[in-house]
Amino acid sequence: MKEDDWRVLKIIEVSMRYYEWVPLPEIIKKTKLDKKEVLYRLKILDKFKLINRSSYGYRLSHKGYDALALNAFIKKGIITAIGGKLGVGKEGDVYNVLLSNNREAVLKFHNLGRTCFTRGKRYRSYLADKRHISWLYASRLTAEKEFEVLSDLFPIVKVPEPIEQNRHALIIGKMEGDELKRVDLNQLDIDINKLFWDIIDEVKKMYELGYIHGDLSEFNILIDEDGNFLIIDFPQAIKIKDENDIKLKLDKLPGEFKVNTEYYLKRDLENILRYFKKYGIKEKLDVVYKYVVGK
Numbered sequence: 001m002k003e004d005d006w007r008v009l010k011i012i013e014v015s016m017r018y019y020e021w022v023p024l025p026e027i028i029k030k031t032k033l034d035k036k037e038v039l040y041r042l043k044i045l046d047k048f049k050l051i052n053r054s055s056y057g058y059r060l061s062h063k064g065y066d067a068l069a070l071n072a073f074i075k076k077g078i079i080t081a082i083g084g085k086l087g088v089g090k091e092g093d094v095y096n097v098l099l100s101n102n103r104e105a106v107l108k109f110h111n112l113g114r115t116c117f118t119r120g121k122r123y124r125s126y127l128a129d130k131r132h133i134s135w136l137y138a139s140r141l142t143a144e145k146e147f148e149v150l151s152d153l154f155p156i157v158k159v160p161e162p163i164e165q166n167r168h169a170l171i172i173g174k175m176e177g178d179e180l181k182r183v184d185l186n187q188l189d190i191d192i193n194k195l196f197w198d199i200i201d202e203v204k205k206m207y208e209l210g211y212i213h214g215d216l217s218e219f220n221i222l223i224d225e226d227g228n229f230l231i232i233d234f235p236q237a238i239k240i241k242d243e244n245d246i247k248l249k250l251d252k253l254p255g256e257f258k259v260n261t262e263y264y265l266k267r268d269l270e271n272i273l274r275y276f277k278k279y280g281i282k283e284k285l286d287v288v289y290k291y292v293v294g295k
């Protein structure tokens with residue numbers, strides 16, 4: 001793609017703040033290119049499926065938004081290559097990438113609205129007071145939030161290193177390992193009881209730094225053959241010191257919008273307890289909860 005193709009794409013991106021479908025005259029006006037040139041560029045963007053078109057005009061596609069973020073990382077000299085998909089997430093895909101220093105890393109896209117958006121909106125309290133948000137805005141907000149949480153936690157808590165963020169995408173450190181869900185701990189040469197308490201200790205550190213994961217389970221913990229682990233996937237993390245603010249702001253909204261840290265922390269711990277039960281760990285939720293909150 002040529003510089004002018006990117007320019008047209010960026011104009012469409014920016015204009016989506018005001019239009020659901022950006023009219024052709026608007027694109028012509030903002031790019032300062034002539035009509036023939038703009039139509040030619042639009043044809044290229046359409047061929048690559050980076051835009052959608054209707055009789056009203058043009059809009060950015062999810063793929064187009066991905067391309068803009070990816071291009072930004074490349075132009076900034078952060079990444080030099082993109083590899084295979086590591087996973088297809090609930091709300092975005094995760095890829096292997098090569099950083100310019102030859103280190104491998106992970107590129108995670110947040111694509112809200114590709115699946116059912118209302119579901120995503122409900123459990124993400126920080127979006128609750130924003131009405132009429134586009135998937136574009138919501139996806140970027142989610143990536144920004146995940147990056148912010150990782151920046152607050154890394155390297156004190158075992159979470160991926162936050163490397164870079166642009167639009168709805170983030171680049172984070174990579175862990176060579178598998179989801180706890182897909183690993184048989186009995187096949188590893190590790191002390192399972194110690195692993196359990198090591199994970200709880202990370203939850204405790206997170207809590208002391210003011211966060212609750214909010215979606216902790218065997219799907220969001222990666223582990224390698226030596227038993228080293230990493231907690232991932234933070235877009236729904238709950239910032240404890242915001243709890244009262246959120247409660248105030250959301251007081252007039254239905255109960256489901258209210259954030260209850262005890263509820264979310266216990267749910268996280270319950271998931272961990274349930275997973276480790278089959279390995280003979282029989283700790284009580286209340287005991288583990290009190291340990292984490294320091295009572």
Ligand SMILES: Nc1ncnc2c1ncn2[C@@H]1O[C@H](COP(=O)(O)OP(=O)(O)O)[C@@H](O)[C@H]1O
Pocket residue numbers: 086087088089090091092094106108160172173174175176177179219220222232233234
């Ligand atoms: N830092 C990482 N290192 C290695 N693999 C990762 C990393 N982050 C994510 N993955 C892989 O991608 C999958 C999806 O990522 P995750 O952050 O859990 O997003 P979501 O579950 O919301 O789609 C993970 O289950 C894991 O297999």
Ligand SMILES: [Mg+2]
Pocket residue numbers: 219220232233
């Ligand atoms: Mg996950």
